[in-house]
Amino acid sequence: MGLAERVKDAWQALSGIEAQARDERGRFTKEEPTRKTAQLPSIMSPYPRVNQLLAPKPTAANLRRFAEMPVARRAINLVKDRIASMDWQIRIRRGYDPSQVESAEAKINALRQALEDPNGSDSFRTLFEQVLEDVLVGGFGAIEMKTTGDADRPFQLFAVDGAAIQIDPRWDGDPNTPRFGFVTGRPGVDAITPLRDDELMYIRLNPRTWSVFGLGKVEIAFESIGQFLSANRYAGRLASNSVVQYALWLDEATPDQHDRLIRWWQDEIEGTGRVPVLSCEKKPEVLRFAGGTDSDLRLEWQQFLIRMIANAFDLPPMLLGLEQDVNQSTAGELADEAFQSAIVPLAKLLAEHITRDIFAKLLGWREFEFSFNALDTRDEQEEVAIQVQLLNAGVLTVAEVRAQRGLPPLPKPEEAQ
Numbered sequence: 001m002g003l004a005e006r007v008k009d010a011w012q013a014l015s016g017i018e019a020q021a022r023d024e025r026g027r028f029t030k031e032e033p034t035r036k037t038a039q040l041p042s043i044m045s046p047y048p049r050v051n052q053l054l055a056p057k058p059t060a061a062n063l064r065r066f067a068e069m070p071v072a073r074r075a076i077n078l079v080k081d082r083i084a085s086m087d088w089q090i091r092i093r094r095g096y097d098p099s100q101v102e103s104a105e106a107k108i109n110a111l112r113q114a115l116e117d118p119n120g121s122d123s124f125r126t127l128f129e130q131v132l133e134d135v136l137v138g139g140f141g142a143i144e145m146k147t148t149g150d151a152d153r154p155f156q157l158f159a160v161d162g163a164a165i166q167i168d169p170r171w172d173g174d175p176n177t178p179r180f181g182f183v184t185g186r187p188g189v190d191a192i193t194p195l196r197d198d199e200l201m202y203i204r205l206n207p208r209t210w211s212v213f214g215l216g217k218v219e220i221a222f223e224s225i226g227q228f229l230s231a232n233r234y235a236g237r238l239a240s241n242s243v244v245q246y247a248l249w250l251d252e253a254t255p256d257q258h259d260r261l262i263r264w265w266q267d268e269i270e271g272t273g274r275v276p277v278l279s280c281e282k283k284p285e286v287l288r289f290a291g292g293t294d295s296d297l298r299l300e301w302q303q304f305l306i307r308m309i310a311n312a313f314d315l316p317p318m319l320l321g322l323e324q325d326v327n328q329s330t331a332g333e334l335a336d337e338a339f340q341s342a343i344v345p346l347a348k349l350l351a352e353h354i355t356r357d358i359f360a361k362l363l364g365w366r367e368f369e370f371s372f373n374a375l376d377t378r379d380e381q382e383e384v385a386i387q388v389q390l391l392n393a394g395v396l397t398v399a400e401v402r403a404q405r406g407l408p409p410l411p412k413p414e415e416a417q
Contacts, residue, residue: 139214221312
């Protein structure tokens with residue numbers, strides 16, 4: 001090799017134009033291109049070791065505690081229960097010919113049976129309710145996946161605490177190297193259990209480039225929920241009269257008379273319900289520290305905080321109990337907006353993870369996809385009307401409409417006979 005070729009090779013290696021190698025005859029052969037950018041450069045200073053993992057979110061316990069308060073729980077249940085109870089189907093993906101897929105019907109039945117009975121103690125709803133809870137609370141949802149070797153039930157799924165999952169930011173996409181780590185709480189070498197990418201489904205809500213973790217709805221509303229709890233706690237003490245908002249002023253009373261009145265009030269009047277009778281030259285004057293109305297409870301401030309919590313969950317305040325600005329003409333539009341902004345995106349995210357992680361990565365069946373029914377509209381009559389119009393216009397066929405509604409195709413005439 002001459003000097004010119006050596007300089008050319010060094011320049012290409014330094015500039016990163018392309019990765020090249022020589023074969024046995026000295027000719028250049030292209031290798032697989034490598035990534036030039038770092039996944040998380042802002043958190044890699046100092047640069048971590050190869051086996052170093054990022055710690056989970058430190059506020060997971062606080063987030064889950066805040067998720068138990070009434071307003072946040074109402075918002076979580078609106079989204080979680082709607083998705084978990086939604087009808088779903090497994091179908092052939094676009095771009096694949098159903099006639100070319102080997103044993104398509106048998107595989108679809110096996111996938112559906114495995115999802116309906118993912119393990120020995122969970123159903124589809126109970127399993128994914130746990131995952132959706134973690135996704136909404138902290139932006140992390142985790143499911144362990146494993147193959148069974150059974151043709152009728154090809155896989156099993158187990159819900160995992162998403163806060164106990166650590167992620168290796170330097171994972172290079174190799175399916176044979178661990179990408180995740182599960183914190184077991186045991187000492188020594190058993191403290192972290194490594195998991196490959198095809199062994200764990202990790203759902204991130206609101207993914208970002210500068211963090212491997214997602215951003216949950218409760219995490220967004222964390223400050224608003226804390227302020228609401230403080231305001232609600234203060235209003236409760238005020239309404240129960242544990243916080244006194246007034247005082248008695250005795251004009252020209254001696255210290256002995258002052259002490260005697262206090263002892264008499266505490267011993268004879270306070271907590272007994274008796275009518276106090278006072279006999280003095282000048283009647284005591286009541287000094288109020290507040291207006292003595294509902295404004296002292298800061299109800300408008302609490303309503304504002306409820307609106308902020310609703311915004312964090314992409315829900316209209318109407319669904320969290322604020323109905324003073326809602327009438328019959330706007331209630332339906334707000335309900336549709338809540339379905340499109342809060343239900344549909346999360347449902348599609350979950351469906352994409354099931355398709356990509358379970359069907360494609362775990363089993364290698366890329367020709368199938370998971371889909372929730374009736375995601376385009378929440379009104380059944382409106383959906384039927386749209387499908388009828390598309391049928392009359394020749395845009396869709398009867399088989400396509402039945403597939404959208406999760407129904408099997410009609411039998412052929414010769415089969416029906």
